[in-house]
Amino acid sequence: MQLQDRVAVVTGAGSGIGRAIALRYAGEGCAVAVADLDETAASRVAAEIEAAGGRSLTVCMDVADEAAVERGVEETVAAFGRLDVMVANAGIQIVHPVEDFPYAEFRKVVDIHLGGSFLLTKACIRHFYPQKSGSLVYMGSVHSHEASPLKSAYVAAKHGILGLCRTMAKEGGRHGVRANIICPGFVRTPLVEKQIPEQARDLGISEDEVVRNVMLGRTVDGEFTTLADVADVALFLASFRSNALTGQSIVPSHGWYMG
Numbered sequence: 027m028q029l030q031d032r033v034a035v036v037t038g039a040g041s042g043i044g045r046a047i048a049l050r051y052a053g054e055g056c057a058v059a060v061a062d063l064d065e066t067a068a069s070r071v072a073a074e075i076e077a078a079g080g081r082s083l084t085v086c087m088d089v090a091d092e093a094a095v096e097r098g099v100e101e102t103v104a105a106f107g108r109l110d111v112m113v114a115n116a117g118i119q120i121v122h123p124v125e126d127f128p129y130a131e132f133r134k135v136v137d138i139h140l141g142g143s144f145l146l147t148k149a150c151i152r153h154f155y156p157q158k159s160g161s162l163v164y165m166g167s168v169h170s171h172e173a174s175p176l177k178s179a180y181v182a183a184k185h186g187i188l189g190l191c192r193t194m195a196k197e198g199g200r201h202g203v204r205a206n207i208i209c210p211g212f213v214r215t216p217l218v219e220k221q222i223p224e225q226a227r228d229l230g231i232s233e234d235e236v237v238r239n240v241m242l243g244r245t246v247d248g249e250f251t252t253l254a255d256v257a258d259v260a261l262f263l264a265s266f267r268s269n270a271l272t273g274q275s276i277v278p279s280h281g282w283y284m285g
């Protein structure tokens with residue numbers, strides 16, 4: 027029980043990576059606020075946690091809406107009495123070459139990933155700073171370090187989150203708060219499944235080639251990263267016993283990007 031009596035808020039926890047992290051944390055004794063734009067999905071995950079004997083709260087939250095983020099964090103603290111871990115994970119993907127990228131769609135990606143991470147940070151440190159502890163966990167991507175064609179908005183946002191994380195490590199240090207970022211390679215979630223036909227169309231190649239060459243071509247072994255791999259890193263960062271590890275990027279990606 028590595029997170030016994032701790033409290034975490036995880037955004038985008040209704041699906042994919044966020045869901046896996048919420049379930050892993052809950053299994054380690056953590057009370058988890060399952061926050062998502064999709065309230066039905068969030069309540070399904072919260073019910074899974076409760077059914078396994080854990081503690082959870084469904085939080086309907088658009089991470090790009092400052093009032094909703096603040097409300098969700100306050101609801102979490104009201105329900106569980108404290109807050110120890112933030113996982114800023116909610117995200118979307120929209121791919122286009124820059125010349126065809128509608129600015130509204132570019133802004134939407136940046137607002138959700140980077141703006142959402144900023145707003146959640148701001149709401150959480152209000153509780154972390156006075157208690158002199160807290161772990162900020164950001165969901166970056168290999169695309170926090172590398173670029174790929176068609177992903178200008180996502181790559182810009184994920185590089186931005188790396189910068190936000192490093193800034194928070196410096197600002198949070200004297201308040202006992204650490205900040206780290208997980209930068210996974212491709213994990214087969216709905217976000218990635220959607221991209222396979224889109225990229226095949228935009229790049230004029232087969233779906234099999236998208237998987238083999240675009241997604242896994244620069245791994246050392248042609249393997250996808252798994253939900254369990256990412257949840258393991260998220261648990262490690264949340265439960266690490268000191269603030270020695272701060273401002274760090276951990277890259278579970280089968281060797282795609284070694285930084």
Ligand SMILES: NC(=O)c1ccc[n+]([C@@H]2O[C@H](COP(=O)([O-])OP(=O)(O)OC[C@H]3O[C@@H](n4cnc5c(N)ncnc54)[C@H](O)[C@@H]3O)[C@@H](O)[C@H]2O)c1
Binds near residue numbers: 089117138166213
């Ligand atoms: N899957 C991958 O290969 C991969 C790799 C690296 C990083 N990531 C990152 O991991 C995170 C989770 O991705 P995933 O693959 O699990 O995707 P997913 O589509 O399975 O889950 C994303 C969740 O975020 C929620 N969400 C979307 N917009 C939101 C908003 N405005 N407010 C609140 N919730 C919102 C969705 O409802 C969904 O439940 C994202 O930040 C993504 O960029 C994913």
